[in-house]
Amino acid sequence: MRLVILTGAGISADSGVDTFRDEGGVWSQVRLEDVATPEAFLHTPDRVHAFYNRRRAQLPNVAPNAAHLALAALERRLREDRHEFVLITQNVDNLHQRAGSDSVFPMHGQLDRALCVHCGGVVALTEDLSTKTACPQCQRQGGMRPNIVWFGEIPHFLDDIAAAIEGADHFVAIGTSGTVYPAAGLVEGARQAGAVTTLINRDPAENDTMFDHIIAGRAAEAVPAWADRLVDSLTERKA
Ligand SMILES: [Zn+2]
Structure with a gap:
């Protein structure tokens, strides 16, 4: 079976854990185009990082x-x-x-993982991500994104x-x-x-x-x- x-x-x-689509959920407070699309990460990565850093920081507080x-x-x-x-x-x-x-x-995807857009590496995350975070695998900066499937992604x-x-x-x-x-x-x-x-x-x-x-x-x-x-x-x- x-x-x-x-x-x-x-x-x-x-x-x-905050839901996204319910009334009062995350998408009624934040515009998803601002934080959950590849375009948002391209144009305003700091805002995207802040949003996911905040959500990741909630994880230890829920069981x-x-x-x-x-x-x-x-x-x-x-x-x-x-x-x-x-x-x-x-x-x-x-x-x-x-x-x-x-x-x-x-x-x-997973909030507690980061994805490097340069080398495709996926690594466990213990701290906040920023545009200065270096990839532990290829050492390049600026390409570390939350390992989250954004709108328009597969x-x-x-x-x-x-x-x-x-x-x-x-x-x-x-x-x-x-x-x-x-x-x-x-x-x-x-x-x-x-x-x-x-x-x-x-x-x-x-x-x-x-x-x-x-x-x-x-x-x-x-x-x-x-x-x-x-x-x-x-x-x-x-x-
Ligand atoms: Zn890398």
Whole structure:
């Protein structure tokens, strides 16, 4: 059995991470063209760095919640029984990794990594980025950018994600509003692959007619309960 999970802002919102698209979210306070496009980085890199430095600095102040922990535990449990588990996230925080999830595809990038536009190197970040930051690999200055997929750029890991979806038996989207493509289209691919599809979300999503099952609720409550039921059903099937 292969379970493929897609998570979005809703799972991190329960940890207190600012969401982007909700009312009062980040994009209602900052114009995304000013900070989240390659053009913004070209013309006003200091503003882009300040925005992501501030968001990166929040990371130590938030912790994985019960949903992140339940997914990490589910991954270990399924692996023990030789099932496959793939976690795709649209979130750029590091909460899945800190919860102990092993194989994560952060398709929209990672706040705690920098990308060098000169050599393509991706390095872990512990301090603020600036236009003076030198690349630890090629030593050049001025080309270090947040390893974030900006608007108009191609998401990361698309080949791995397509391969995972192709063989999915279950596809579960958690805390995602179904508005950002290509993530929002993954459910369609999963359906074509014959997967059973489930949405766990606080509010109705744009694409919720695509799902076989809908569980309404906050991720921190609904995900642990769903994971328990899944493990129970697998245990029953084995008995
Ligand atoms: Zn470099």
